[in-house]
Amino acid sequence: MKAKAMRFLKLLGNRLLGILRAIAGFIMKLWRHPKGRVGLIVVTLLVVCAIFAPLIAPYDPYDVTQRAAKGLSPSWSHLLGTTITTGQDIFSMLIYGTRVSLIVGLVTGISIAFLGAIMGVIAGYVGGAADTAIMRTVDVMLVIPTLPLTIVLTNLFGKSYLMIIFIFVLFGWTGLARVIRSLVLVLKNANYVRAAELAGASRGHIMFRHILPGVSHLLIMNTALTCAGVMIAEAGLSFLGLGDPTAISWGKMLAEAQGGGALLFGHWWWIIAPGIGIFLAVFSFMRIGLVMEEILNPRMKQSSSIYKIFKNLNNTYMEEVFASMDENAKLGLTLKAGEES
Amino acid sequence: MKKSYLIKRIIYAFFIFLIVMTLNFFIPRIGVVDPAERYYPPQGNMTEIEYEIIKQFTREQYGFDVSNFQQYLNYVSGLFQGDLGTSFRSGNPKVSQLIGERLPWTLVLSVTNLLISLFIGLIIGTIAAWKRGRWQDTTLLNLSTISMALPAFFIALILSFYFGFELEWFPAYTNPNMVAQFDWSWEAIRVVMYNAALPIVSMSIGGIIGYGQGTRNAVIAVTNEDFILTARAKGLSRNQVIFKHTLRNAMLPIVTSLGMSISGLIGGAVIIEQIFNWNGMGTLFLEANNTNDYPLMMGIMLFMSAFAIVANLVTELFYSLLDPRVTVGERR
Numbered sequence: 265m266k267a268k269a270m271r272f273l274k275l276l277g278n279r280l281l282g283i284l285r286a287i288a289g290f291i292m293k294l295w296r297h298p299k300g301r302v303g304l305i306v307v308t309l310l311v312v313c314a315i316f317a318p319l320i321a322p323y324d325p326y327d328v329t330q331r332a333a334k335g336l337s338p339s340w341s342h343l344l345g346t347t348i349t350t351g352q353d354i355f356s357m358l359i360y361g362t363r364v365s366l367i368v369g370l371v372t373g374i375s376i377a378f379l380g381a382i383m384g385v386i387a388g389y390v391g392g393a394a395d396t397a398i399m400r401t402v403d404v405m406l407v408i409p410t411l412p413l414t415i416v417l418t419n420l421f422g423k424s425y426l427m428i429i430f431i432f433v434l435f436g437w438t439g440l441a442r443v444i445r446s447l448v449l450v451l452k453n454a455n456y457v458r459a460a461e462l463a464g465a466s467r468g469h470i471m472f473r474h475i476l477p478g479v480s481h482l483l484i485m486n487t488a489l490t491c492a493g494v495m496i497a498e499a500g501l502s503f504l505g506l507g508d509p510t511a512i513s514w515g516k517m518l519a520e521a522q523g524g525g526a527l528l529f530g531h532w533w534w535i536i537a538p539g540i541g542i543f544l545a546v547f548s549f550m551r552i553g554l555v556m557e558e559i560l561n562p563r564m565k566q567s568s569s570i571y572k573i574f575k576n577l578n579n580t581y582m583e584e585v586f587a588s589m590d591e592n593a594k595l596g597l598t599l600k601a602g603e604e605s
Numbered sequence: 606m607k608k609s610y611l612i613k614r615i616i617y618a619f620f621i622f623l624i625v626m627t628l629n630f631f632i633p634r635i636g637v638v639d640p641a642e643r644y645y646p647p648q649g650n651m652t653e654i655e656y657e658i659i660k661q662f663t664r665e666q667y668g669f670d671v672s673n674f675q676q677y678l679n680y681v682s683g684l685f686q687g688d689l690g691t692s693f694r695s696g697n698p699k700v701s702q703l704i705g706e707r708l709p710w711t712l713v714l715s716v717t718n719l720l721i722s723l724f725i726g727l728i729i730g731t732i733a734a735w736k737r738g739r740w741q742d743t744t745l746l747n748l749s750t751i752s753m754a755l756p757a758f759f760i761a762l763i764l765s766f767y768f769g770f771e772l773e774w775f776p777a778y779t780n781p782n783m784v785a786q787f788d789w790s791w792e793a794i795r796v797v798m799y800n801a802a803l804p805i806v807s808m809s810i811g812g813i814i815g816y817g818q819g820t821r822n823a824v825i826a827v828t829n830e831d832f833i834l835t836a837r838a839k840g841l842s843r844n845q846v847i848f849k850h851t852l853r854n855a856m857l858p859i860v861t862s863l864g865m866s867i868s869g870l871i872g873g874a875v876i877i878e879q880i881f882n883w884n885g886m887g888t889l890f891l892e893a894n895n896t897n898d899y900p901l902m903m904g905i906m907l908f909m910s911a912f913a914i915v916a917n918l919v920t921e922l923f924y925s926l927l928d929p930r931v932t933v934g935e936r937r
Binding site for chain 2: 403404406411412413415416417419420492496499503518526528536542543547550551554
C-alpha cells in the first residue's frame with residue numbers, strides 16, 4: 265500500500281516537473297524571439313501590477329470621499345489626475361483594473377483550453393454519436409447572440425465576473441473544439457496511435473496520453489489568444505455595466521469617464537488611461553500567441569486559422585459559424601480521399 | 606449544387622432554429638415556478654394583496670395561467686404566425702412592431718459599415734499582397750495587430766471626444782429628432798448621414814483593416830498555388846495574373862468572412878449604439894434590460910438568432926455555388 269502511494273506520488277511529481285519544464289522551455293523560446301520578449305515583459309509587468317496593486321498604487325482607488333480633489337489634471341501628486349465625479353485617483357484605478365482583466369482573461373482562457381480540448385478530442389477520436397452530439401451543440405451555440413444572452417443572464421442571476429467567465433467559457437470552447445477535432449481526425453490515423461490501439465491500450469489512455477500531447481501546442485497558443493480576446497470582450501461588458509458593480513475594471517472606468525463628463529470637460533487622460541491599459545494587455549497576450557504560432561509552426565506565418573480563432577472571440581461573437589466551415593469542407597475532402605485510397 | 610444538399614441544409618437550419626426557440630422559451634423561466642414573478646418583480650411600496658392582484662393580472666395578460674406545456678405550444682404557434690410576443694411597455698406594443706421600428710436604424714449603421722469595410726479592405730488587401738514584404742504590406746500587418754487590440758468602443762469614445770466635443774465637426778450624440786422627423790427628403794437623409802458619420806467610422810476602422818488583412822492572406826495563399834505558377838509561366842503579365850486568376854480564387858475565404866459579418870449585422874453594434882445614443886436594436890435591447898422587459902429581450906434574441914441562422918444558410922449555399930468541392934464531402 266505504502267509502496268503504491270509512493271509510486272503514485274513519484275509519478276505525479278514527474279508529471280508536474282515535466283509540465284513545469286515544458287512551460288519554462290516555452291518561456292525561454294519566447295524570450296529569444298524579439299517580438300515575444302516584448303509581450304513577455306509587458307505581461308510580467310501587468311502580473312506584478314495585479315499582485316502588488318496595493319503597494320504600487322499611490323492612493324486608495326476605492327476612496328470616493330476626496331471632495332477637494334475632484335477633476336484634477338495630471339500632476340506629480342496625481343499622475344493621471346482624478347475623476348471629475350468622485351475625485352478618485354485615476355492612476356491607482358488603472359493599477360487595480362489590471363486585476364479584473366487578468367483574472368477574467370486567464371481563468372477563461374485556461375478553462376476554455378480544458379473544455380475545448382476534452383470536447384474536441386472526444387468528438388474527433390470517439391466519433392459516432394458523441395461526435396454528432398458535440399458538433400450539433402456547437403452549431404446551436406454559434407447562432408445564439410452572446411452579448412444579448414449575457415445581458416439576459418446577468419439580469420436573471422445578478423452581475424458578477426463569475427457569471428461573465430461562465431458565459432465566456434460556455435460559448436468560447438466551440439471554436440477551439442472544432443479546430444482540435446479536425447486535428448485529431450488527422451492524428452487518429454498516425455502510426456503511433458494505430459500501434460497503441462494494436463497494443464491494446466484503452467480509449468481513454470490513447471486519448472489523453474497519445475492524442476492530447478499531439479494537440480497541446482495548439483492549446484497553449486490558443487490560450488494566449490483567447491485571453492486577449494476575452495479581455496476585449498470583458499472590457500465591453502464592463503463598459504455596459506454588466507460586470508461586478510463594486511470592482512474597478514478598465515471597461516467600467518471608460519463608462520464612468522463617458523458618464524462623468526470626461527468628454528465634455530476635455531479630460532482626455534481619463535479616457536486614454538484605461539484604453540491604454542486594455543490595449544497593452546490585449547496586445548501583449550496576442551503577441552505571445554502569434555509568436556508561439558511562429559515558433560511552433562514556422563511554415564505558416566500569419567496563418568489565417570489563428571487570425572480566425574482570435575477574431576471569433578473578438579467583439580462580434582456570432583461570427584464563428586463560418587470560421588471553420590471551409591475547414592470542415594476540406595476535412596470532408598480529406599476524409600473522402602482517405603476512404604478511397 | 607445538388608438539390609438534396611440544398612434540402613438537407615435547409616432542414617438542418619430549421620432544426621437548429623427549433624432548438625434555439627425552445628431555449629429561448631425556457632431561459633427566462635429558469636429557477637422560477639411562476640413566470641409572472643420574474644416578469645413583474647415585487648416593488649418596494651406594494652402590499653402583498655396588491656402584488657397578488659398584479660401577478661394575477663400579469664398571468665392573464667401574458668398567458669401564464671395555463672400549464673407550462675400549453676404555454677410552450679401557444680408560444681410556438683404564435684411564433685409561426687409571426688407573433689414574437691407582447692412587450693411590457695405602456696400600451697403593450699407587439700415585440701415585432703418595436704423591432705420593425707428600430708431595425709432599419711441599426712441596418713443603416715451596420716450595412717454602411719460592412720460596405721465601406723469590404724470595399725476599402727479589398728483594395729488595401731490587394732495592394733498589400735501585390736507589394737508583399739514592402740512597406741505597404743508591413744504597415745497593414747502592424748495596423749492589424751494594433752487594431753485587433755483596440756476595442757471598437759474605445760475608438761468610438763476617442764472619435765466622439767475629438768470630433769464631437771473638441772472640433773464639434775460631427776454630433777457626439779445622435780439628434781433625438783432624427784428618427785421622428787425622417788421623411789425621405791434629401792434634408793432628412795443628410796441629417797442621418799451627418800449623425801451616422803462617427804458611429805460608422807468607429808465601427809469600420811477595425812473592419813477595413815480586418816478585411817484588408819484577410820484579403821491579403823487569401824490572395825497570398827492563392828499565389829502559392831500551382832495554377833498561378835502556370836499562368837505566370839505562360840507569360841501573362843503580373844496584372845493579368847492578379848486580376849484574372851488570383852483575385853477570383855481568393856474570393857472564397859472573403860465570402861466566408863462576409864457571411865460572418867452578415868450574421869452579426871443586427872447585434873454587432875450594441876456598445877457603439879449606446880455610446881452615440883443611436884436609436885437601434887442595441888439600445889432597444891438595453892432599454893428592455895433596464896425595465897426587465899423579458900418578452901422584448903427574448904423576442905429580440907430570437908430574432909437575432911433567426912437572422913444569424915438564415916444568413917449562415919445563405920452564405921453556405923452561396924459558398925457551395927462558388928466552390929463545388931464543398932458539397933463533395935457531404936455526399937455520404
